[in-house]
Amino acid sequence: MILDVSGLHSGYATGDVLQGVSLGLEGPGVVGVIGRNGMGKSTLMRTIIGLLPARQGTIRLRGEDVTRWRAEDRARGGVGYVPQGRGMFPGMSVLDNLRTGRFIGGGRRAPQFDLVYGYFPFLRQRAKQLAGTLSGGQQEMLAIARALIGGPDLLLLDEPSDGVQPSIVDEIGDFLTDLVRARGMAVLIVEQNVDLVRRVVDRAHVLEKGRIVATLAGEAIRDGELLAEHLAI
Numbered sequence: 434m435i436l437d438v439s440g441l442h443s444g445y446a447t448g449d450v451l452q453g454v455s456l457g458l459e460g461p462g463v464v465g466v467i468g469r470n471g472m473g474k475s476t477l478m479r480t481i482i483g484l485l486p487a488r489q490g491t492i493r494l495r496g497e498d499v500t501r502w503r504a505e506d507r508a509r510g511g512v513g514y515v516p517q518g519r520g521m522f523p524g525m526s527v528l529d530n531l532r533t534g535r536f537i538g539g540g541r542r543a544p545q546f547d548l549v550y551g552y553f554p555f556l557r558q559r560a561k562q563l564a565g566t567l568s569g570g571q572q573e574m575l576a577i578a579r580a581l582i583g584g585p586d587l588l589l590l591d592e593p594s595d596g597v598q599p600s601i602v603d604e605i606g607d608f609l610t611d612l613v614r615a616r617g618m619a620v621l622i623v624e625q626n627v628d629l630v631r632r633v634v635d636r637a638h639v640l641e642k643g644r645i646v647a648t649l650a651g652e653a654i655r656d657g658e659l660l661a662e663h664l665a666i
Contacts, residue, residue, distance in 0.1 A: 434457050434458065434459050434460075434493070434495070434496065435458045435459065435460060435494065435495060435586060435587055435619045436456075436457055436458040436481070436492075436493070436494060436587055436619065436621065437457045437491075437492075437493040437496075438454060438455055438456050438457065438481065438490070438491075438492055438493075439455045439490055439491045439493075440453050440454075440455055440489060440490035440491070441453065441454040441455070441477070441480060441487055441489070441490035441491075441492065442487065442488045442489035442490055443476055443477075443479075443480040443485050443486065443487050443488055444476065444485075444488065444643075445485075449488060449643065450473045450476040450643050451473050451476055451477060451480065451643045452642070452643035452644045453489075453490070453644065454473075454477060454490075454640070454643070454644065454645055455490075455645070456638050456645065458587070458619045458621060460617075460619065461613050461617040461618060461619055462613055462619060462620070462635045462636075463609060463613060463620040463621075463622060463633050463634050463635055464619075464620070464621050464622070464634065464635065464636050464637070464638070465621075465622050465623070465624055465630055465634035465636070465637035465638070465654075466478075466621065466622070466623045466624075466637070466638050466640055467623075467624065467625065467630060467637050467638070467639055467640070467660065467663055467664055468639055468640040468641055468663060468664070469641070469663075469664065470625075472640045472641050472642060472643065473640055473642070473643040474591070474623040474640055475516075475517055475591055475592075475623065476643075477623070477640070478514070478516070478589050478591045478621070478623055479516075480492070481512075481589060481621070482504050482507055482508075482512060482514040482589060483499075483502060483503055483504035483505075483506070483507045484504050487500050494507070494510055494511065494512065494587070495511075495586075497510075508583070508585075511584075511585050511586040511587060512585055512586075512587050512588075512589065513580035513581060513583065513585035513587070513588045513589065514580060514588075514589045514591075515573075515576045515577055515579075515580050515588070515589065515590050515591060515593065516576075516591050517591040517592040517595060517623075518595075519572050519573055519575075519576040520576065521564045521565070521572050521575060521576060522564060523563065523564050523565025524563060524564075524565060525563070525564055526560065526561050526562065526563060526564065527556055527559050527560050527561070527562050527563075527564055527567070527575060528560040528561065530564045530575055530579055531544075531546070531549065531556070531575070531578060531579055531582055532544070533579060534578070534579035534580060534581070534582040534583050535582055535583055544582050544583065545581065545582050545583075545584055546582065548581060548582070549578035549581055549582055552578070552581075552608050552611075552612075553574045553575075553577075553578050553608075555571065555574075556574070556575060556578055559571075568598075568601075569596040569597055569598075570597040570598050570600075570601030570602075570604075571601075573593055573596075573597050573601070573605070574601070574604075574605070577590070577593065577605070577608070585618075586618070586619065587618075587619045587620075587621070588612075588618055588619070588620045588621070589620075589621050589622075590620060590621070590622040590623065590624075591622075591623045592623055592624060592625065593605055593622070593624065593629075594624060594625070594626040594629050602626060602628070602629055605629070606628075606629055606632045606633050609622075609633045610632075610633055620633075622634065625664050627657055627660045627661055627664060628657075630654070630660055631654065631655050631657060631660065634654055635650070635654070636648060636649070636650045636654065637649045637650075637654055637660075639663045647663070649663075
């Protein structure tokens with residue numbers, strides 16, 4: 434199993450946000466985490482990558498317990514992370530932003546520029562352009578490319594459609610589909626865009642008040658009305 438999260442509790446000074454979350458990714462594919470705002474989705478992603486400590490429970494990568502590992506060690510262990518809001522360095526060039534991805538990954542593999550330029554050719558064309566001058570959709574693609582350049586086995590995406598125009602969301606959907614099929618990538622995605630969830634997700638866990646209250650798969654994950662009910666604000 435690539436990712437195994439069991440009985441996870443995590444939160445902030447005010448108390449636990451996650452209340453015993455368990456989920457896993459057995460192999461290549463896309464697993465979603467959906468739910469209304471404020472239910473703990475981003476907290477889950479931040480805990481998996483190591484930006485928040487787990488108070489209870491375990492996180493395993495390919496069977497190894499990484500619950501107490503630092504975030505940079507998890508990145509070196511093969512986890513790529515794209516936070517909500519993208520986390521770009523707006524005053525740095527596109528190329529320098531990509532280079533930071535290599536350092537985040539600890540240089541575990543040679544930087545895969547050909548891979549990310551193949552998916553997002555505009556990044557090569559705009560290598561010297563400041564990242565902060567790109568559109569929101571282009572910045573999201575840059576953030577994904579930065580996470581991929583170090584060659585992760587697991588990609589964590591937090592709300593990739595946030596602030597992105599529909600045509601770019603479609604491109605992200607195409608990219609994720611190909612990433613799984615051609616590269617054998619495992620992806621955990623937090624998302625509220627119904628169309629993107631229906632298009633790319635194989636299984637979706639519904640998070641409510643820090644607990645998984647339902648798991649949707651098969652025909653249920655293609656049911657737009659059912660998804661909308663779980664995503665309603």
